[in-house]
Amino acid sequence: MTRYERGLEKLNEIDGQAGTNVVESLKDIAPDFAEYLIEFPFGDIYSRPGLDVRSREVATIAALTAMGTATPQLKVHIAAGLNVGLSKEEIVEIIMQMAVYAGFPAALNGLFAAREVFEAEEA
Amino acid sequence: MTRYERGLEKLNEIDGQAGTNVVESLKDIAPDFAEYLIEFPFGDIYSRPGLDVRSREVATIAALTAMGTATPQLKVHIAAGLNVGLSKEEIVEIIMQMAVYAGFPAALNGLFAAREVFEAEEA
Amino acid sequence: MTRYERGLEKLNEIDGQAGTNVVESLKDIAPDFAEYLIEFPFGDIYSRPGLDVRSREVATIAALTAMGTATPQLKVHIAAGLNVGLSKEEIVEIIMQMAVYAGFPAALNGLFAAREVFEAEEA
Amino acid sequence: MTRYERGLEKLNEIDGQAGTNVVESLKDIAPDFAEYLIEFPFGDIYSRPGLDVRSREVATIAALTAMGTATPQLKVHIAAGLNVGLSKEEIVEIIMQMAVYAGFPAALNGLFAAREVFEAEEA
Amino acid sequence: MTRYERGLEKLNEIDGQAGTNVVESLKDIAPDFAEYLIEFPFGDIYSRPGLDVRSREVATIAALTAMGTATPQLKVHIAAGLNVGLSKEEIVEIIMQMAVYAGFPAALNGLFAAREVFEAEEA
Amino acid sequence: MTRYERGLEKLNEIDGQAGTNVVESLKDIAPDFAEYLIEFPFGDIYSRPGLDVRSREVATIAALTAMGTATPQLKVHIAAGLNVGLSKEEIVEIIMQMAVYAGFPAALNGLFAAREVFEAEEA
Numbered sequence: 001m002t003r004y005e006r007g008l009e010k011l012n013e014i015d016g017q018a019g020t021n022v023v024e025s026l027k028d029i030a031p032d033f034a035e036y037l038i039e040f041p042f043g044d045i046y047s048r049p050g051l052d053v054r055s056r057e058v059a060t061i062a063a064l065t066a067m068g069t070a071t072p073q074l075k076v077h078i079a080a081g082l083n084v085g086l087s088k089e090e091i092v093e094i095i096m097q098m099a100v101y102a103g104f105p106a107a108l109n110g111l112f113a114a115r116e117v118f119e120a121e122e123a
Numbered sequence: 124m125t126r127y128e129r130g131l132e133k134l135n136e137i138d139g140q141a142g143t144n145v146v147e148s149l150k151d152i153a154p155d156f157a158e159y160l161i162e163f164p165f166g167d168i169y170s171r172p173g174l175d176v177r178s179r180e181v182a183t184i185a186a187l188t189a190m191g192t193a194t195p196q197l198k199v200h201i202a203a204g205l206n207v208g209l210s211k212e213e214i215v216e217i218i219m220q221m222a223v224y225a226g227f228p229a230a231l232n233g234l235f236a237a238r239e240v241f242e243a244e245e246a
Numbered sequence: 247m248t249r250y251e252r253g254l255e256k257l258n259e260i261d262g263q264a265g266t267n268v269v270e271s272l273k274d275i276a277p278d279f280a281e282y283l284i285e286f287p288f289g290d291i292y293s294r295p296g297l298d299v300r301s302r303e304v305a306t307i308a309a310l311t312a313m314g315t316a317t318p319q320l321k322v323h324i325a326a327g328l329n330v331g332l333s334k335e336e337i338v339e340i341i342m343q344m345a346v347y348a349g350f351p352a353a354l355n356g357l358f359a360a361r362e363v364f365e366a367e368e369a
Numbered sequence: 370m371t372r373y374e375r376g377l378e379k380l381n382e383i384d385g386q387a388g389t390n391v392v393e394s395l396k397d398i399a400p401d402f403a404e405y406l407i408e409f410p411f412g413d414i415y416s417r418p419g420l421d422v423r424s425r426e427v428a429t430i431a432a433l434t435a436m437g438t439a440t441p442q443l444k445v446h447i448a449a450g451l452n453v454g455l456s457k458e459e460i461v462e463i464i465m466q467m468a469v470y471a472g473f474p475a476a477l478n479g480l481f482a483a484r485e486v487f488e489a490e491e492a
Numbered sequence: 493m494t495r496y497e498r499g500l501e502k503l504n505e506i507d508g509q510a511g512t513n514v515v516e517s518l519k520d521i522a523p524d525f526a527e528y529l530i531e532f533p534f535g536d537i538y539s540r541p542g543l544d545v546r547s548r549e550v551a552t553i554a555a556l557t558a559m560g561t562a563t564p565q566l567k568v569h570i571a572a573g574l575n576v577g578l579s580k581e582e583i584v585e586i587i588m589q590m591a592v593y594a595g596f597p598a599a600l601n602g603l604f605a606a607r608e609v610f611e612a613e614e615a
Numbered sequence: 616m617t618r619y620e621r622g623l624e625k626l627n628e629i630d631g632q633a634g635t636n637v638v639e640s641l642k643d644i645a646p647d648f649a650e651y652l653i654e655f656p657f658g659d660i661y662s663r664p665g666l667d668v669r670s671r672e673v674a675t676i677a678a679l680t681a682m683g684t685a686t687p688q689l690k691v692h693i694a695a696g697l698n699v700g701l702s703k704e705e706i707v708e709i710i711m712q713m714a715v716y717a718g719f720p721a722a723l724n725g726l727f728a729a730r731e732v733f734e735a736e737e738a
Contacts, residue, residue, distance in 0.1 A: 036660075040655045045222070072478070092173070097168050102190065153603050218645075226435075241644070309594060335542045338542070358394070405537075431675070
């Protein structure tokens with residue numbers, strides 16, 4: 001299996017349709033970047049055996065909430081968190097905890113992103 | 124049990140001596156801030172039942188690595204991660220994954236911080 | 247008076263309706279976070295006697311402008327600044343000054359946020 | 370030629386209509402800031418002989434993509450890049466490269482900004 | 493009075509020896525940047541009448557603490573805050589407040605910077 | 616030629632000894648990360664034909680200066696800039712320009728990093 005194939009499988013497992021949408025959206029502007037996105041993050045990193053995928057999503061949701069510059073990607077990974085078995089309650093806990101490290105605005109904006117994702121899941 | 128007592132217990136459980144050192148170091152400049160640090164992050168947030176403490180440390184290590192502005196605190200939480208049952212391998216995986224979300228320099232600087240903590244643990 | 251009561255009083259004094267709106271908006275996704283928001287920032291920090299509330303809003307408007315990741319919260323605090331006695335001119339000065347420390351885009355985006363708040367106040 | 374005149378000339382050369390729009394948009398909220406924006410960035414910095422204007426736009430597009438807090442200004446400078454002779458392909462390369470230094474979300478959001486600017490240019 | 497002269501006067505008034513040191517330190521690497529530093533931040537911004545210099549230092553200390561990427565400059569402005577009449581207590585309050593907006597690590601690192609400056613003042 | 620081989624060649628061309636040092640320093644803590652560092656940034660991105668390597672270093676120096684969280688990596692790329700043909704004057708211009716986009720402290724800290732690299736080159 002190539003890095004690309006392994007990455008595509010991982011991307012589908014974790015991000016589902018949202019991952020495919022991102023890849024599609026890159027086709028006209030930067031098709032090679034879609035490949036890198038599949039190969040490095042998913043083919044290389046998420047495929048590594050040393051950390052379970054649930055913990056990987058905990059890490060990503062925490063980091064994107066704290067950074068505060070990547071709302072679209074945070075939403076994708078909140079949905080991914082649900083896909084890999086995190087409960088809504090756990091996701092809310094991760095985001096609330098970021099108030100300690102990145103301030104209340106970062107946590108607030110993360111919580112509002114989570115609400116959007118949760119509502120879309122229920123619709 | 125007051126928030127302060129609950130927080131102090133949690134701080135000791137998670138951060139051990141490093142937590143006590145931070146609190147001590149605040150005594151002359153901002154003693155009230157030492158109290159807030161015990162009460163809100165540890166008495167309120169880390170004491171919540173909705174997320175296991177291992178996942179809380181995954182989140183914190185990820186966020187502090189990604190932010191790149193809090194090396195002393197990252198080191199405290201790498202040690203805390205070991206305290207609550209994360210393996211060195213898992214901590215390295217979390218930090219490497221941050222290359223995807225915050226860039227290679229953030230991951231590199233996180234890995235160098237981890238090496239320092241691991242070496243100090245072994246000494 | 248509990249921390250919660252003191253915080254709620256302070257939140258109403260400073261943020262007025264905008265504060266209540268944020269608290270309301272958290273009710274369905276993270277009601278405990280609404281409590282923390284009232285208790286720690288407003289019940290603990292803003293209630294401290296060592297710095298006047300006008301200077302506290304100068305600090306918050308400056309920080310949120312410089313960070314550039316918290317536009318909704320910046321707008322709440324621009325309105326709060328007016329509530330606690332800062333003039334529009336003073337708020338514009340604070341934001342312009344951030345060009346020096348965080349760059350022209352941070353200041354520009356802060357000024358556009360201020361214009362929105364000023365226009366809403368006049369409507 | 371005053372700093373203001375030199376800056377205005379440079380702003381028109383580099384940013385074209387988008388620059389004028391930013392200056393206009395400041396007139397009601399902070400007219401002096403429009404002057405500073407013309408004088409320091411364009412009258413002082415971009416007018417310096419030590420670096421060609423094409424390289425200056427490479428630097429600005431890279432920095433604004435990496436920072437991730439200045440999307441409106443990034444779009445202005447993607448258009449400016451085209452004005453001073455960068456090809457669309459080169460701009461896409463600069464933005465993709467930022468995945469290495471600031472993470473994939475920063476690069477993705479930069480690419481989506483570029484697509485918007487490129488589409489507007491073609492319309 | 494030229495912008496340069498006005499800026500130099502303001503820099504001396506606010507930053508004292510620390511300001512002169514920064515300007516000196518730029519002489520061999522980027523002498524023109526020393527001029528810009530005197531002219532734009534101090535000759536243009538800090539010289540404006542619309543906000544008192546005490547409030548300007550509140551804003552700067554808050555922003556630099558929150559950003560977490562400018563420790564040397566934060567120290568200069570903590571000393572400047574003392575120069576323009578802020579008490580140590582007020583400076584500590586500003587920095588502690590940043591825990592709310594930028595997280596506890598930003599506030600902690602700011603407090604440790606303040607302690608260094610206060611100790612140097614006393615020595 | 617594999618991605619690894621192509622990346623190693625590129626790393627040596629651009630970063631010289633400093634690149635080898637970073638790779639070496641990862642051997643004990645995260646050897647796989649050294650591979651990724653060679654493969655993705657250098658084997659994939661820097662090897663792409665769409666942008667000359669000189670412009671790539673302009674972009675990287677600008678971004679790392681603006682971010683302000685990656686001083687060790689900024690120094691490596693200032694040296695890399697000299698390796699690929701940027702003059703000291705051009706590097707100073709790139710860094711000074713960042714005052715406009717990320718503030719004066721980011722530019723100052725970048726200039727001090729450049730001075731260190733220039734002095735080491737001369738030694």
